[in-house]
Amino acid sequence: TQNNLTPKVMKESHPSFGFYLTKVKGLAPEYNQHSALDLKDIFSLTKAKLKASAQFNYMTDIPWLMKQYPAEYRSCPLLIVHGEQRGSKSALEKAASVFPNITLCNAKLEIMYGTHHTKMMLLLYDSGLRIVIHTANLIENDWFQKTQGIWISPLFPSLLGEQSAHRGNSATNFKGDLLEYLSFYNRPDIDEWCKHIKGHDLSNSSVFLIGSIPGRHLAERKTSFGHLKLRKVLNLHGPEKSLVTSSWPLIGQFSSIGSLGTDQNQWLCGEWLASLGTVKGCSLTSKTPLQLVFPTVNNVRESLEGYPAGTSLPYSINVAKKQPYLRNFLYQWKSDRLSRSHASPHIKTYLRVSPDNSSVAWFLLTSANLSKAAWGVLEKNGSQFMIRSYELGVLFMPQYLVSRKVFGVPEVKERKANMETISFPVPYDIPLIPYSNKDEIWIWDIPHIKAPDRHGNKWCPP
Numbered sequence: 001t002q003n004n005l006t007p008k009v010m011k012e013s014h015p016s017f018g019f020y021l022t023k024v025k026g027l028a029p030e031y032n033q034h035s036a037l038d039l040k041d042i043f044s045l046t047k048a049k050l051k052a053s054a055q056f057n058y059m060t061d062i063p064w065l066m067k068q069y070p071a072e073y074r075s076c077p078l079l080i081v082h083g084e085q086r087g088s089k090s091a092l093e094k095a096a097s098v099f100p101n102i103t104l105c106n107a108k109l110e111i112m113y114g115t116h117h118t119k120m121m122l123l124l125y126d127s128g129l130r131i132v133i134h135t136a137n138l139i140e141n142d143w144f145q146k147t148q149g150i151w152i153s154p155l156f157p158s159l160l161g162e163q164s165a166h167r168g169n170s171a172t173n174f175k176g177d178l179l180e181y182l183s184f185y186n187r188p189d190i191d192e193w194c195k196h197i198k199g200h201d202l203s204n205s206s207v208f209l210i211g212s213i214p215g216r217h218l219a220e221r222k223t224s225f226g227h228l229k230l231r232k233v234l235n236l237h238g239p240e241k242s243l244v245t246s247s248w249p250l251i252g253q254f255s256s257i258g259s260l261g262t263d264q265n266q267w268l269c270g271e272w273l274a275s276l277g278t279v280k281g282c283s284l285t286s287k288t289p290l291q292l293v294f295p296t297v298n299n300v301r302e303s304l305e306g307y308p309a310g311t312s313l314p315y316s317i318n319v320a321k322k323q324p325y326l327r328n329f330l331y332q333w334k335s336d337r338l339s340r341s342h343a344s345p346h347i348k349t350y351l352r353v354s355p356d357n358s359s360v361a362w363f364l365l366t367s368a369n370l371s372k373a374a375w376g377v378l379e380k381n382g383s384q385f386m387i388r389s390y391e392l393g394v395l396f397m398p399q400y401l402v403s404r405k406v407f408g409v410p411e412v413k414e415r416k417a418n419m420e421t422i423s424f425p426v427p428y429d430i431p432l433i434p435y436s437n438k439d440e441i442w443i444w445d446i447p448h449i450k451a452p453d454r455h456g457n458k459w460c461p462p
């Protein structure tokens with residue numbers, strides 16, 4: 001019998017720091033009960049009355065989305081922010097036209113190949129505002145058989161009529177950064193939501209916002225977004241370099257990979273790794289060991305979905321063959337602790353781990369895959385920073401969440417003596433498992449016919 005899996009009304013000091021995964025159908029209850037949510041759970045976390053909501057996403061199935069809202073809220077104003085263009089835009093307009101409460105907002109995409117990847121919900125209640133930043137498309141296929149990440153904010157109280165960009169901010173400047181990110185859409189419907197955000201007290205938000213806005217950013221705006229924003233935050237608020245030395249590996253985990261350049265030292269192990277390897281007071285430690293988690297062909301074949309999981313892992317052969325060096329950094333998807341080794345990853349996470357795999361210096365949940373389009377690339381001798389896509393993520397820093405220097409890693413047997421640390425619920429098993437010499441990286445546009453998946457099918461793309 002399906003016992004009541006909706007979480008108890010969440011204590012604001014939930015030990016997961018507001019970080020959750022999506023439920024996976026068919027798992028034993030304990031793997032779904034506490035730190036896993038589905039969309040209906042998100043709408044039921046509070047008894048407060050929903051007044052309006054905004055959904056920022058890449059793919060939205062409007063009829064399905066409306067069914068996830070409790071019936072009494074299906075007529076509340078809903079703003080859907082998307083990046084559809086041409087045919088798919090008119091399809092979305094057609095689907096939305098059936099629902100008078102839905103307004104569509106088309107994020108401008110003026111740079112080629114840019115997409116609106118950002119996945120965020122703004123939920124305005126009669127007694128507060130909740131923000132959700134996550135990795136799942138608003139389509140059924142993304143919500144019950146994959147590993148997806150969700151950050152749920154506290155229910156931020158109203159400033160009782162006052163609107164302020166500064167009051168109700170936090171030490172992480174979350175409110176300021178969110179307002180800045182939203183201002184770059186330059187859309188009236190989004191500006192309306194900025195007024196709601198200004199009207200609430202976000203001083204309880206203890207995560208940093210790391211967003212990407214398409215553009216060629218100059219001067220101080222270069223560090224407002226993408227990997228240069230992360231570099232700035234780590235430089236100002238990151239771990240001590242005496243503790244987190246360059247021997248601490250950087251783990252990147254994602255569901256797609258872009259063209260990273262023919263030489264790994266150009267972007268990947270150059271400017272990108274220098275940013276993610278930054279610690280307080282210094283950066284440019286590109287000696288950081290790099291570990292990249294991306295599913296093998298076997299990981300996909302053995303997943304709950306079988307080979308079709310690969311339709312959400314769009315790594316193309318034309319890109320892969322230009323960067324064989326990636327092989328040196330690759331690790332498998334494995335999440336036995338959470339019973340999600342077969343829940344194909346659509347989540348994207350980045351973290352810094354100690355060489356002995358006992359501690360985590362910081363953890364980022366984001367929509368950003370491993371690509372220049374998402375993270376940005378310096379151009380014109382570093383004078384401008386070019387980003388193609390909208391992305392959004394939240395950075396969990398131990399000092400701001402548990403006033404400790406590091407998080408622990410869950411299930412670390414030999415806990416160091418008196419290292420009473422608080423674990424961060426990392427969604428995959430650490431230590432990571434490297435690719436075996438027989439493993440191949442998943443590529444979605446070539447055949448995979450050596451062995452059938454659990455549904456008895458092979459993969460023969462069109």
Ligand SMILES: O=C(O)c1cnc2c(S(=O)(=O)O)cccc2c1O
Pocket residue numbers: 058059115116117135136137256311312313314
């Ligand atoms: O969640 C997203 O934001 C996202 C973006 N793009 C995807 C693509 S593709 O546009 O890159 O071809 C192909 C398959 C799945 C995708 C996806 O899940």
